[in-house]
Structure formats: structure tokens, C-alpha cells
Amino acid sequence: MIQMEKNIVSFNNTVDVEEMPVQISVENVNIYYGENHAVKDVNLPIHEKSITALIGPSGCGKSTFIRTINRMNDLIPGARCEGSLLYKDVNILNPKVDVVQLRKEIGMVFQQPNPFPKSISENIQLPLRFAGVRNKKTLNQVTEDCLKQVGLWDEVKDRLDRSALGLSGGQQQRLCIARALALKPDVILLDEPTSALDPVSSAKIEELLLELKNSYTIVIVTHNMQQAARIADYTAFFYQGELIEFGKTKTLFTNPEKKSTADYISGRFG
């Protein structure tokens, strides 16, 4: 790992385009699990139609943080959040927020591909049906569009009514992304989406994310620094629950301000 020098890392060539407006503004966010102070006083902007990567050693709070953005932490008993996550002039953490509506606008893809034990087309149509879409033609059209967007259409178009569990891991993960796209969210959160996949499938997903960022805001947690360097426009480095450094990916990787950031990205710990 020590030899991993900066020249291995190839950067996303869109880093230098003009800065997009801020979509979600994170201010003084603190997250607790019971007594455990898991995320400490985080401030950062999430820019529209860009990829923001959260990196850091495991247990640094990055997953906890991303799960707060669409309130998935509500599922965990004893989890408590303070501060403000401003999205569309609403603080996401406000208890009055309709989490169901929020999650339609801020979708999420998880580390372990989790297609439902249903057919491929049902997997994509389920959220739509629930949102009130009844028209068969629309449903089929959206299914096709979403599968095409993730490059899965040609692979599965002949077996749309077969169980999604018969797909390979990489295909399942792309199906999960397609499913998240069906509702046309503003933001897509990805929690280590490639860590359970082989390198070829991972590469496909990375390519896909670069394509999707033209239409969606993407936040990705990754433990793979090269991945962050390859695809992210902005990178946030978390360590022990604190946001150590945030900036444009290229700046953060080539010219980190803090010593611990430099240590982490050169592989000296973590």
C-alpha cells in the first residue's frame, strides 16, 4: 500500500467544470447511537448533479451519516440526530417531515444488493404502483427506460418476469439502482454499492454513476479511495466521527490540508 502513489489515481475529468448550486446543505449535524457519539458536528455542502464521495476507515461514521440523509436511521432504535440538513428549504431532520415523501425524492442503494424476491419487472414497478401509477403502458415504458439507463435492458429483456434473485450480484445491484431511478428522485445515496461485487461489475457501476450524475445528485460512501478519485467531484474525509476535510476531489487527493487525510490517502492507516 505504501507504494500507492498519487500517479496511480486517475481523476474524473469533470472536476474543473463550474460549480453546481448546493442541493443539500449540512449544518452542525450530530448523530448519537444511545451514548455513542457517532457523527460529530459535520458541516458540508452537497452540490446538485455532482458526485460527492464520503471516504474514511470503517467505523468513521460515513455510513451513519449517509443513512441520515433520507432518514433510514429512524429504523435503528436509540439513534438520535441533531443539527440541520437543509433540502428544499426544509430541515430533513424535522420530525414532522413525511419520510415516505422524502425517500421518494432521495433514493438509496445499499452495500448488499437487495432485490425483492419478485420478478425483475415487478421490482421496478413496485414503487411506481405504490405511487399511484396504474397505466400498464407507462409502467412498462418506465421499466424499459430504467433498465436501459443502467445498461441492464439487453441482458434481461427476455426474462423480465423471472425472479430477480436469479441475476448475478452485479446485475442485481444495477437492478437496485434502476429501481431507485424509477421514482425519478433528486438525489441518489449509495452506501458502498460496489464492495460486494467483483471488479468488472464494479467498473460497470462506476461508469453508470458518471452517466447518471448528469441528471441526479449522487452521494456515495466508499472505502475504496481510487473509486472516489475516479468518479467523485467532491470528496469528504471522515475519521472517528468527524469530518476532517472536504473539498474538490482533485485538491483533496493531490494537496490535502490535514495530515491525517494525507496519511489515509497514501495508505498509512485505515
Added chain:
Amino acid sequence: MSSKVTNRIALSVIILCAAVMAGILVSLLSYILFKGVTNISWQFLTTSASPFLAGGGIKDQLWNSFYVLIITMILTIPIGVSGGIYLAEYAKPGRLTSFIRTCVEVLASLPSIVVGMFGMLIFVNYFGFRFSVISGALALTVFNLPVIVRVTEDGFRALSLHQKEGGLALGLTHWHTIKTILLPAAFPSILTGIILSAGRVFGESAALLFTAGLSTPDLNFSNWNPISPNSPLNLFRSAETLSVHIWAVNTGGIMPDVSRIANGSAAVLVVCVLLFNLFARALGKMINQKFSGK
């Protein structure tokens, strides 16, 4: 005595225990089946019971058993599955939840005759249903509810959290995630448990003694009007089931062929329970295969 010798002796005793167990179980099953199966004939299954004469069959009792079972299941499954979903998905740790858990445990360990007495008090006398199919089914509902609750809760707990997260992250409400994703995913294990519990309900006798009664009116199997008093579908007529019949002929039967009827009925009962078991296992396997997409 050296430890090696002790080891030998002790292990032999254990093997002996297992052999005794296996011996008892095998002889039990084979006794019932061999003794009884010879008595089973088409005529035995399709003739009505005769109170005094030889040659009676078990048509009505067999029908009653299945009918009571079906009504019980119609009553139990929605309530039991909901109760299980409550415990697995909605219950927050606290006093109320642990009290509900205790209640399920209490219901599960009540002697069935106590359930029968309760049924007699409430359904037979208080509600005025008399000895009837519906009284019996309601009593068996009390008896079967905790089983379905447990089966459902276990089925839900065995699902991975990923499924639930997947649903919620798509903007489904908790309830719709349960209804459209978790319940179908847990369905195979719940169904297996339900069929197994059906075997238990089918063989239950003590709870039915005071609720469904010890007699059956003359059933007219061409009359399917559920309000008519001698229709097989009538819910408010008394209904002696197969297992109650076995007990009744043995304790008070005066027909000359008591042992033929008892052995034959027992064999039918055991065969039905075995079929429920095998069916449950096969079904569980089949659905599992279908879901895994192979």
C-alpha cells in the same frame, strides 16, 4: 473404574435410550397404521356412524373435522399473522410488548381442556351458540392463535434487514413494505407453520368436547344451504369430530365393533396428520426453490 470403561458404559446407555425411543416411536406408528389401515375402506369413510349396530362409518366425523379446521383457520390466520407482524415489526421494547409476549406464551401453554371450558362458558352459553361448529372453531382459535403468532414472528425475523431497507428507501410506507415485500418473502415459512398447526388442530379433542359437542345431526350431503339445520355447512349445528369420536366410542360406545371403529378412525387421523406434515415440508421446499430463481 477407569475413565475409558465409564465412557463405554455411559455411551452404551445413551445409545440404549435412543434405541428405546426409536423402538417406542416406530412400534407406535406401525401399530396404529397396521392395526387401523385394514379397517379403512371406502365404505368406512363414506358411511354415517351407527350408534348401536356394527358396520358404522365415519363420514360425518371426517367432514366435521375438516369443516371445523377450515373455519378455525379462517378465523385464526388473519388475526394470528397480524399479531406476529405486530411483534416482529411494530412492537417497541417496553412493558406493553413484554405483556403481549407473556399473553401469547400463556395462551400457548393453557391446557386444552381449560380452553374448552372457556369456550363453553363464553361461546356456548353466553353468546348462545350452543354446541356448534362455530363454538368449536372459536375455542380452537384461542388454542391455535399463539402458534400462528409465533410462526409469523419467526418468519419475519428470519428475513434480512436488507429487504426492509430496500422497501423503505423506495418511499414505501412501513405498512406497504410489510404488505408487499416482507409478507410475501416470509410467506413460505409462515405457510409451512400454518399447515403444521393445522395437523394439531385437526387432532385436538379436549377443547372440542364442551364446545362442538358429542353428536351430529343427520347430515344431508345434498343440502348445501348453510342455514338449513341438517346441512353440512350449517355453522350452528353440533359437530362431533373424528378425534372426539375416537374418545367417545371408547368411553361410552355400545356398538359391537368399537375397536374396529376406534382403530380405523385413529389410523385415518394419523394418516391425515402425516399428510399435513409431508405436505408442509414439500410445499416449503418448493416455494423456496421458486423464490431463489432456479
Added chain:
Amino acid sequence: MKISKIATADPASRLDNNAKLINEKGLLWRLTDRASETRGKMFIYSSALLMIVAVIAITLFLMIQGLRAFVVDHLNFWTFITGTQWYPDRTVNPSYGAFPFIFGSMAVTFLAALIATPIAIGTAIFMAELAKKWGTKVMQPVIEILVGIPSVVYGLIGLSIIVPFMRQHFGGSGFNLLAGAIVVGIMILPTVASIAADSIRAVPDSLRQASYAIGATKWQTIWRVVIPAAGSSLVTAIVLGMSRAFGEALAVQMVIGNVTKLPGSIFDPSATLTTIITLSMGHSTMGSVLNDALWSLGFLLLLISYVFIVIIRFLSRRRNA
């Protein structure tokens, strides 16, 4: 990978772009809209409440009915519990002494446990320690099937095998306390064995390895390590079996002889709480003193089942601690 260049819809065309993030929907909406989860939740919660209602109703109604004998008919509680004379039919001075039934129930329960425990635990050890493959593949399913065999069938077997055997070897009618205990003992065998096997399997392998590593034989490992580690769950298995034996009615009734006198030995016919209820309930009219006394016995049965539940809870709490 080639990504198909189709126009990705812009977020403005989202399905319900008018929806507000802050939830301000009223009760009426929540009850009528199909997207709402209120109705589903209401059904779920009321089902859960029904469990509580059922338990409270059973306890309350049996209590009210069970106390009638003492409150309305003025039977003396103490003579009811300890009296040995059960002559409800005597026109002059009928007497209601339920001790023979209480004793009968206890005797059947303990004898059944005595018969079932060694065989069931031995089988459990065999299945979980000695022949693991065979145990889980063949014996476990067979035992699980036997758990489901209806109790009247066990009663019938007792009637056609054990009673004649007793008659031949110990004289009398063959209907006696021991026959009842044997029938119930066999009936609870599969239950106890299968729970015991589960608790032995739950003992972590590291304990066994540690024991073998210091040169213990198989039996020493089982006796000094596995059984103590499985300890209170094994006891739970036995107590569960006992509570089933205690509550069993028809199977016992078919073989025990149904004599309301206190038995002098295990070869005497006798009766239990469940058998006297089974037999007399149908012949007594609601509201008569005999009927009230039977309900008191039923209430007693309920109370003792509660005692079993408390014991089992206590044992499993100790295990979790």
C-alpha cells in the same frame, strides 16, 4: 459497457412534484387514502390487543365461575382442597373433597416426567452429540411428526396395549395410575427430546474442544461440560413436558380408571383434575353445586398452569442472564 443514451427525465417531471415534504395530512385523509398505513396499522394493533383480551377474559371468567362454589354455594375452601371424600350425588350430606384429583394430577405428572426424562435426554444427547448427521436427518423429523400425533391416539394405544398388559401382570382391571402416567410419559417424550436436543446443539463447540484438549473422554465431556452448559434449558424442556402432562385430559381419562378415591398404590385406579372435569361436566347442570365445584377445579387447573408458566419464565430468564 455502453450506456444507452436515452433522455433521462428531469426531476421536474417527478410523479408527484406537488407533494409537500412536511406532513400536514389530517386524520380523515389517513383513514381514507389507500396510500396511508393507518388502516393496516389499526388492524395489526387490534390483533395484538386481542391476545391480551383473550388472556384476561379466560382468567376472569374462569375465576368468576370458579369462585361460585365458595361464594354462592358456601363450600369451605380448605375442606374442598384437602378433603378426600368426593360424593356429590349423595342426597344426604353430599361432600366435595377434591384432594384425590389434585393428588392424581400431581402423581401422573411426576411419574410421567420420571419415565420420559431419562429416555428423552438420552435420545437428545444421542441426536446432538453422538450421531449428529443421522440425528438431524432422520430422528429429528420423525420426532417432530410424533409431536403432532393427537393425544386421543396415545390414549387409544394405552387402552389397547398398556391396560391389557397391566391386567395380565399386576391384576385388577388394568386401568390404573401407572397406565395413565405411562401414556402421558410416552406422549411427552418427543416434545422433551426435541427441545432438549435443540438446547444441547446450542452449546458452543469451543467448550467441547477445550474439554477434549485436556484429554477428557466423550462421556466426561458430555457429563461435565455439555450438560452443565445446557443446564437450565434442559430443565425447561422437562418442565414444559410436565406442564403438557398436567393439562392432558382425554388420553389419561381413557386409561386411568376414573375412581374418585385416593389411590393406595400406583396400581390402583384413580382420577385427575382433568379427568373428573371431562367425565362429570356433561352430566351436571349449569348452576348446580357439582357444576360449580367442577368449575373450581378448572380454575385450579388454570392457576397451576400459571405456576408452570412462571417456572418456565424464571428458568429461561436465568439462561439469558
